[in-house]
Amino acid sequence: MTPSDLGAYLRARRAQVTPGEADLPSVGHRRVPGLRREEVALLAGVSVDYYIRLEQGRERTPSAQVIDALTAALRLDEDGREHLYRLAGLSPRARVAAVPDRVDPSLLQLMAAWPDNPAIVYNRAYDVLASNAIADALFHDWSHSRNLMHIVFTDPAARAFYRDWHDVARNSVAGFRLGYGKAPHDPRIRRVLSELLDQSPEFAELWAHHDARGKALERKRFHHHDVGTLTLTMQTFDVRSSPGQELVVYHAEPASPSSQALRLLGSLAATARRRT
Numbered sequence: 001m002t003p004s005d006l007g008a009y010l011r012a013r014r015a016q017v018t019p020g021e022a023d024l025p026s027v028g029h030r031r032v033p034g035l036r037r038e039e040v041a042l043l044a045g046v047s048v049d050y051y052i053r054l055e056q057g058r059e060r061t062p063s064a065q066v067i068d069a070l071t072a073a074l075r076l077d078e079d080g081r082e083h084l085y086r087l088a089g090l091s092p093r094a095r096v097a098a099v100p101d102r103v104d105p106s107l108l109q110l111m112a113a114w115p116d117n118p119a120i121v122y123n124r125a126y127d128v129l130a131s132n133a134i135a136d137a138l139f140h141d142w143s144h145s146r147n148l149m150h151i152v153f154t155d156p157a158a159r160a161f162y163r164d165w166h167d168v169a170r171n172s173v174a175g176f177r178l179g180y181g182k183a184p185h186d187p188r189i190r191r192v193l194s195e196l197l198d199q200s201p202e203f204a205e206l207w208a209h210h211d212a213r214g215k216a217l218e219r220k221r222f223h224h225h226d227v228g229t230l231t232l233t234m235q236t237f238d239v240r241s242s243p244g245q246e247l248v249v250y251h252a253e254p255a256s257p258s259s260q261a262l263r264l265l266g267s268l269a270a271t272a273r274r275r276t
Contacts (some may be wrong), residue, residue: 099244124179
């Protein structure tokens with residue numbers, strides 16, 4: 001990371017905290033959308049000059065105590081705190097190995113045993129390395145791309161497929177930023193980042209917000225052209241045998257219309273496979 005990365009992150013997060021959220025009075029005309037530098041310095045208990053040097057990249061060695069104070073001042077969650085530590089060069093980081101493209105055969109067998117639960121394994125660049133049959137059907141056999149970021153931001157059908165596209169886009173960028181922070185020199189991540197910045201103004205705008213957040217329990221709404229609308233809960237797991245890989249499993253509420261739609265989707269996919 002470079003000092004400019006730290007400064008850019010601080011500026012971006014400062015712009016997203018309102019005086020009200022920080023329990024500060026909001027008086028007079030404000031030229032910035034969020035907190036002023038002086039206000040962040042006050043909340044963090046550091047001098048204004050020191051904080052300005054941090055944002056400008058002239059101060060390169062903030063202490064852990066300062067980082068924790070800034071975490072509180074900027075209302076960062078745990079993922080944001082971890083990201084700030086890395087940017088400050090304080091988070092111990094082992095040498096990051098390239099994420100393997102090979103998915104453990106036993107995990108593939110487990111995924112294949114879930115006929116009604118779409119499951120995928122992807123890497124830090126959001127390339128889908130493995131998927132079971134019903135996930136292939138849900139994502140239209142990956143006809144646009146096997147990269148989830150490309151699907152969200154460069155597939156013209158994405159806004160219809162993801163019923164809550166803006167939420168999906170924002171969360172996807174935050175997760176991609178977290179992976180980028182862990183392996184900023186990974187050539188595949190850098191290539192995907194470059195492609196998205198070049199091809200998607202929406203991605204570029206969200207990337208500039210510097211959100212960094214891992215996936216958590218989440219509910220997504222899809223619209224599939226064969227079975228209609230599905231509301232699915234998403235669980236995300238780290239693949240311990242292959243650091244950098246993540247397993248995502250979707251499931252529907254039992255006896256719900258979405259559960260029936262998933263079974264229909266699985267049946268259609270099985271019929272299509274038999275025909276081929």
